[in-house]
Amino acid sequence: xxxxxxxxxxxxxxxxxxxxxxxxxxxxxxxxxxxxxxxxxxxxxxxxxxxxxxxxxxxxxxxxxxxxxxxxxxxxxxxxxxxxxxxxxxxxxxxxxxxxxxxxxxxxxxxxxxxxxxxxxxxxxxxxxxxxxxxxxxxxxxxxxxxxxxxxxxxxxxxxxxxxxxxxxxxxxxxxxxxxxxxxxxxxxxxxxxxxxxxxxxxxxxxxxxxxxxxxxxxxxxxxxxxxxxxxxxxxxxxxxxxxxxxxxxxxxxxxxxxxxxxxxxxxxxxxxxxxxxxxxxxxxxxxxxxxxxxxxxxxxxxxxxxxxxxxxxxxxxxxxxxxxxxxxxxxxxxxxxxxxxxxxxxxxxxxxxxxxxxxxxxxxxxxxxxxxxxxxxxxxxxxxxxxxxxxxxxxxxxxxxxxxxxxxxxxxxxxxxxxxxxxxxxxxxxxxxxxxxxxxxxxxxxxxxxxxxxxxxxxxxxxxxxxxxxxxxxxxxxxxxxxxxxxxxxxxxxxxxxxxxxxxxxxxxxxxxxxxxxxxxxxxxxxxxxxxxxxxxxxxxxxxxxxxxxxxxxxxxxxxxxxxxxxxxxxxxxxxxxxxxxxxxxxxxxxxxxxxxxxxxxxxxxxxxxxxxxxxxxxxxxxxxxxxxxxxxxxxxxxxxxxxxxxxxxxxxxxxxxxxxxxxxxxxxxxxxxxxxxxxxxxxxxxxxxxxxxxxxxxxxxxxxxxxxxxxxxxxxxxxxxxxxxxxxxxxxxxxxxxxxxxxxxxxxxxxxxxxxxxxxxxxxxxxxxxxxxxxxxxxxxxxxxxxxxxxxxxxxxxxxxxxxxxxxxxxxxxxxxxxxxxxxxxxxxxxxxxxxxxxxxxxxxxxxxxxxxxxxxxxxxxxxxxxxxxxxxxxxxxxxx
Numbered sequence: 117x118x119x120x121x122x123x124x125x126x127x128x129x130x131x132x133x134x135x136x137x138x139x140x141x142x143x144x145x146x147x148x149x150x151x152x153x154x155x156x157x158x159x160x161x162x163x164x165x166x167x168x169x170x171x172x173x174x175x176x177x178x179x180x181x182x183x184x185x186x187x188x189x190x191x192x193x194x195x196x197x198x199x200x201x202x203x204x205x206x207x208x209x210x211x212x213x214x215x216x217x218x219x220x221x222x223x224x225x226x227x228x229x230x231x232x233x234x235x236x237x238x239x240x241x242x243x244x245x246x247x248x249x250x251x252x253x254x255x256x257x258x259x260x261x262x263x264x265x266x267x268x269x270x271x272x273x274x275x276x277x278x279x280x281x282x283x284x285x286x287x288x289x290x291x292x293x294x295x296x297x298x299x300x301x302x303x304x305x306x307x308x309x310x311x312x313x314x315x316x317x318x319x320x321x322x323x324x325x326x327x328x329x330x331x332x333x334x335x336x337x338x339x340x341x342x343x344x345x346x347x348x349x350x351x352x353x354x355x356x357x358x359x360x361x362x363x364x365x366x367x368x369x370x371x372x373x374x375x376x377x378x379x380x381x382x383x384x385x386x387x388x389x390x391x392x393x394x395x396x397x398x399x400x401x402x403x404x405x406x407x408x409x410x411x412x413x414x415x416x417x418x419x420x421x422x423x424x425x426x427x428x429x430x431x432x433x434x435x436x437x438x439x440x441x442x443x444x445x446x447x448x449x450x451x452x453x454x455x456x457x458x459x460x461x462x463x464x465x466x467x468x469x470x471x472x473x474x475x476x477x478x479x480x481x482x483x484x485x486x487x488x489x490x491x492x493x494x495x496x497x498x499x500x501x502x503x504x505x506x507x508x509x510x511x512x513x514x515x516x517x518x519x520x521x522x523x524x525x526x527x528x529x530x531x532x533x534x535x536x537x538x539x540x541x542x543x544x545x546x547x548x549x550x551x552x553x554x555x556x557x558x559x560x561x562x563x564x565x566x567x568x569x570x571x572x573x574x575x576x577x578x579x580x581x582x583x584x585x586x587x588x589x590x591x592x593x594x595x596x597x598x599x600x601x602x603x604x605x606x607x608x609x610x611x612x613x614x615x616x617x618x619x620x621x622x623x624x625x626x627x628x629x630x631x632x633x634x635x636x637x638x639x640x641x642x643x644x645x646x647x648x649x650x651x652x653x654x655x656x657x658x659x660x661x662x663x664x665x666x667x668x669x670x671x672x673x674x675x676x677x678x679x680x681x682x683x684x685x686x687x688x689x690x691x692x693x694x695x696x697x698x699x700x701x702x703x704x705x706x707x708x709x710x711x712x713x714x715x716x717x718x719x720x721x722x723x724x725x726x727x728x729x730x731x732x733x734x735x736x737x738x739x740x741x742x743x744x745x746x747x748x749x750x751x752x753x754x755x756x757x758x759x760x761x762x763x764x765x766x767x768x769x770x771x772x773x774x775x776x777x778x779x780x781x782x783x784x785x786x787x788x789x790x791x792x793x794x795x796x797x798x799x800x801x802x803x804x805x806x807x808x809x810x811x812x813x814x815x816x817x818x819x820x821x822x823x824x825x826x827x828x829x830x831x832x833x834x835x836x837x838x839x840x841x842x843x844x845x846x847x848x849x850x851x852x853x854x855x856x857x858x859x860x861x862x863x864x865x866x867x868x869x870x871x872x873x874x875x876x877x878x879x880x881x882x883x884x885x886x887x888x889x890x891x892x893x894x895x896x897x898x899x900x901x902x903x904x905x906x907x908x909x910x911x912x913x914x915x916x917x918x919x920x921x922x923x924x925x926x927x928x929x930x931x932x933x934x935x936x937x938x939x940x941x942x943x944x945x946x947x948x949x950x951x952x953x954x955x956x957x958x959x960x961x962x963x964x965x966x967x968x969x970x971x972x973x974x975x976x977x978x979x980x981x982x983x984x985x986x987x988x989x990x991x992x993x994x995x996x997x998x999x
Contacts, residue, residue: 131160131173135180164596344494345408348458350391357396358386360418367425367432380435383426387435388442390450393462397422407457412502414461416510419468427470437471444484451490457498463488464502468510472517481521482535485542496545503549504556511550511561518543522611523571532576532603540608543567547610558774564874567610578616581605582623589868606872614877615941618751621881624869625749628677651678653699656685660703665739673863676742680750694966697935700743700752707740708756714740714853718779723759725779726850726857729811734856741860744882749864753884753936761846763875763882765854766861771846773838780845787838796831803829805837807844820844884938888926890918892945903953904973911951913979917986928990935966957981961989 163172363382370376386392397418407413427433443466454460466484471477491499503511522539526532546567553561585606590597605611606620633649651671655663668676682699708715708724714732715724726737747754761775777784790797797803805824806817819825820840829837847854873881894915904911921929927937933949940947947969954963954972962985963972976982 131177134177138177138180164594169594344455344457344498345406346456347406348394348456350395352391355389355391355395356386357392357394357398358382360397360415360422363422363425367429376429376431379426379432383432383435383439387439387465388446390443390446390459390462393443393465394458397465407461407498409457409498409501410505412457412461412464414464414502416464416468416506419465420507420510423468423470433471436469437474437477440466440469440471440477440480444480444487448483448487448490451487452492454491454495457495460491460495460499460502463499464506467514467517470513473520475524478521478525478535481517482538485518485535485538488542488545489538500545500549500552503546504552504561506561508561511546511553512566514546515543515562515566518546519566519569522569526571526575537603540605540611543569544608544610564610564876565613568613569611572605572611573613573616576605578619579623582620609872612872614873614880615946617872617877618881618941620872621748621865621869622751625677625751629679633678649678651675651680652683653680654683654685655699657702660699661706661736661739664699664703665735668739668742669735676746676864677749680746693968694935696750697752697966700747700754701931701935704743704754704756707736707743712736717757718781720781721759721778722757723778724757725759725761726853728849728853730853734852737853737856738860741857742863743860745861745864748881753938753940754882755937756883758879760875760879763878765846766858766865767871767873767875767878769875771842773842775846776842783841783845787841790829790834791838793831793834797834798828798830801829803837805829805840807841818844818849880941884936884940885943886938887943888923888930888939889944890926892943893947893949894918896945897947897949899948899950901950901952903975904951908953908975910953910973910975910982913976913982914951914973914986916979917983925987925990929986932990933964933966933971934969959985961985961992963989 159176160169160172163175167175363379366379366382370379386396397415398413399415423436426436443462447462447466450459463484466472472481472484488496488499503514506514518539522536522543525536525539529536547564550560550562550564550567553559581604584601585604587597587601588604588607609617612620637649653664653667655667680696682696684695684699687695706712710717712732713727714730714736716727717724730737744754744756746752759775759778761771761778764771764775773784773787776787790801790803793801805820805827807820808815808817817825820837820843821827827833870878898906900906900908900911918926918929930939930944931937934947950968950970952970952972954960954974956975957977958974960974962974964970965972973982974985976985
């Protein structure tokens with residue numbers, strides 16, 4: 117069932133389309149219509165406070181119709197066949213328009229509700245779409261789930277488009293002959309003009325829906341501007357660019373004469389003019405004249421060499437800094453009117469400028485970022501694609517410039533200012549380009565951790581940021597919420613590290629827990645019911661799986677979100693968190709035990725994967741998923757060894773060959789050999805579109821497609837064979853097992869907050885860090901109580917012993933004190949670890965309060981005695997009889 121927010125968004129999109137049709141049909145100019153639409157949207161949202169969406173829309177459309185003495189139709193004009201039979205590209209992105217204004221009715225609603233054709237399914241929803249995030253006249257449209265009409269930015273989302281802050285009457289809308297992927301209802305005016313002006317490159321996801329304008333056909337009508345990838349020439353016929361070879365000639369002559377006047381003149385003439393920069397430093401292989409989405413035609417390496425040469429000399433270097441100021445100002449003024457990909461080349465040129473690292477040029481960094489956020493969605497998509505293909509050194513420089521700018525600006529101002537907002541949006545764009553590079557080339561250009569910003573993660577109040585994010589999402593869903601919040605770092609997860617994301621997840625979980633607790637107490641108060649405000653499990657160690665299954669199955673998902681407490685039958689532990697940790701540990705170990713044959717372990721990687729021949733019922737796999745979800749919800753680290761592919765699947769990402777390499781390395785190696793084999797695959801390898809596998813002691817053939825056993829693998833179809841083989845191994849063969857597992861997991865861990873995570877971050881959230889730095893635990897984390905200090909002899913003995921323990925025994929010690937043998941996300945240096953004096957020297961063993969990470973240590977008289985007692989304690993620690 118659609119949510120109220122989704123209904124409101126749908127009604128608003130229809131209202132925008134009908135209003136555009138009505139006004140342009142009366143001869144109202146597109147600019148005036150666009151301005152009126154902005155007010156109409158504000159009136160619609162205001163009306164939602166008192167009336168249902170459909171009632172508000174009918175009232176507003178009726179008032180609009182009465183202004184001109186006409187009548188409003190509740191449906192779109194179907195008189196233009198080409199408009200109503202609109203071809204949708206980019207997954208619903210664009211609408212082919214014909215017959216001039218008649219196509220407006222199709223174009224506006226198609227683009228205002230556009231969904232990305234390249235968006236992947238996220239958490240069971242079809243991800244895509246775009247919306248305009250009005251932020252002080254600057255915005256980046258972000259992907260939204262079409263099932264909820266809520267914009268949910270995710271690390272995996274490919275299409276993050278740019279739009280000019282919801283300014284429906286921007287020059288880009290009225291002069292470019294079309295809007296490319298105008299995101300959100302506020303950009304509907306720009307989208308609609310593509311139907312009446314010329315060629316519209318449509319689609320929230322970058323798809324191109326061409327609309328032949330009223331003035332003519334083909335590529336935008338008579339006198340219309342060219343399309344995004346059509347031939348382009350500068351405004352001035354005599355405009356000249358510059359090449360690296362020419363710069364080298366000038367520099368050689370200047371060094372010989374010690375006079376750099378001509379070099380400075382060329383820099384001042386070329387490097388401040390976007391048109392001249394657009395035709396400078398082009399490749400020499402013939403690709404320069406016609407940029408494509410995949411190739412800018414710019415020689416990025418040549419630009420880098422140019423900058424290195426110029427900045428090494430004071431005079432030309434200063435000229436370059438001055439020209440940068442003019443260039444970014446020109447780009448900022450022209451960004452909304454850019455209609456050809458060649459005009460985007462100066463953005464690459466400017467982003468590569470090493471002088472951007474100079475704090476004296478921070479104003480230019482802000483202006484450049486502002487200009488980028490003003491680009492229409494199609495142009496922003498192209499720029500992202502180009503950035504995905506720049507060399508590592510180039511992207512690393514761009515990331516460093518923005519990180520420095522955000523860090524310094526935040527520390528100086530202590531507020532999230534407009535410059536910080538636009539820089540954050542551009543840094544997110546670079547992150548998405550980096551992700552695209554990973555999909556294209558098999559690895560990120562730079563590590564995704566390069567985008568984490570320390571100041572954001574350390575200084576920003578994440579509770580306030582989470583609250584702002586919720587308001588933004590609610591507003592995007594069409595819900596009546598107070599005005600105010602227009603920015604949240606949660607919308608740009610590239611900057612947030614795994615620890616911050618886990619804190620956000622915990623904030624959401626604690627909110628939900630408090631809600632469930634409060635609702636339960638209120639029901640008990642007013643109904644007299646004895647409903648328990650906690651989720652309490654009483655289990656036996658001997659039948660822990662059966663007991664846990666039965667009790668968890670008896671609770672609905674809302675009850676699972678209550679604060680969890682566990683009691684082991686016959687044991688003394690009172691659950692302040694420690695007993696709960698041990699329940700997770702014991703249950704997890706039991707469920708993953710090979711005797712249950714639910715998971716298989718790869719001998720080479722030691723990672724667990726679903727057994728496709730498991731006889732266990734789906735309920736057991738669901739319990740494992742629920743266990744992972746509960747652990748995340750209750751901030752508990754688990755000792756599980758799943759491949760990254762499991763977390764990719766939980767985040768809705770497609771399986772790739774790299775995933776097979778983790779789970780089935782030998783098979784992946786064979787696949788790669790087939791792909792790169794230079795001989796005759798069919799004759800030399802004798803493969804078919806089937807898989808021979810062991811099944812209950814025998815072998816069976818599974819066809820990868822109908823009739824696959826009779827279809828030979830050839831040089832021509834081997835890529836299809838690999839794709840189908842991956843799909844069988846990672847999806848089809850374990851479909852039932854994974855479906856149950858995911859169902860259990862998503863009972864507790866789902867929604868937009870989970871989508872903030874990357875797979876590697878989600879793994880870190882579940883498993884903690886495998887790196888155990890006990891030096892950091894001693895020097896950065898440990899505190900002492902009840903008479904102990906870091907200089908106490910017993911404390912010194914303790915740390916001497918700890919550092920001589922084997923890694924396995926160190927893990928046992930960690931589990932003894934904290935309930936988990938893994939480090940938290942940020943490492944042992946950030947773990948609360950308390951050592952208290954538990955009386956004078958005695959023969960008692962050390963004890964612990966795992967709920968508080970608290971070790972109680974008698975003041976043993978010598979190191980040998982301490983070591984013997986400590987080793988005995990950590991090997992006998994399971995259970996709470998020692999406390």
